Amino acid sequence: MKAAALKAKVTKAKTTRKVAPHRDHAAATIESFRRDPGFAAEYLNAVLADGDQEELMVALRYMADAFGGVPGLAARARLNATTLYRTLSKKGNPELKTISALLGAMGMRLAVQPITDDAH
Numbered sequence: 001m002k003a004a005a006l007k008a009k010v011t012k013a014k015t016t017r018k019v020a021p022h023r024d025h026a027a028a029t030i031e032s033f034r035r036d037p038g039f040a041a042e043y044l045n046a047v048l049a050d051g052d053q054e055e056l057m058v059a060l061r062y063m064a065d066a067f068g069g070v071p072g073l074a075a076r077a078r079l080n081a082t083t084l085y086r087t088l089s090k091k092g093n094p095e096l097k098t099i100s101a102l103l104g105a106m107g108m109r110l111a112v113q114p115i116t117d118d119a120h
Contacts, residue, residue: 077102
């Protein structure tokens with residue numbers, strides 16, 4: 001699925017799904033990622049395909065919450081929890097090794113794919 005189509009699907013799902021009135025968009029997104037790690041990976045790929053750093057950081061924060069919270073992920077990734085909180089903040093600028101460790105703790109990894117003609 002193309003990145004823009006996936007993002008539109010996420011937005012539509014969040015607006016059409018029956019959600020308890022007390023849950024906000026962030027909570028619904030986190031719950032979706034928790035229930036379906038494959039969906040979380042697709043969403044992150046969509047953000048990486050055509051999002052900016054701010055959007056990536058928001059996605060990583062949601063995913064951190066969905067996959068056990070910062071303290072649990074930090075322990076599994078062998079990272080300092082305080083540093084990870086700072087890394088995932090709005091002003092965070094994670095290094096590749098931190099992103100790789102974080103994704104590994106979530107059961108995911110970075111991958112590179114060739115761009116095909118139909119993707120342009």
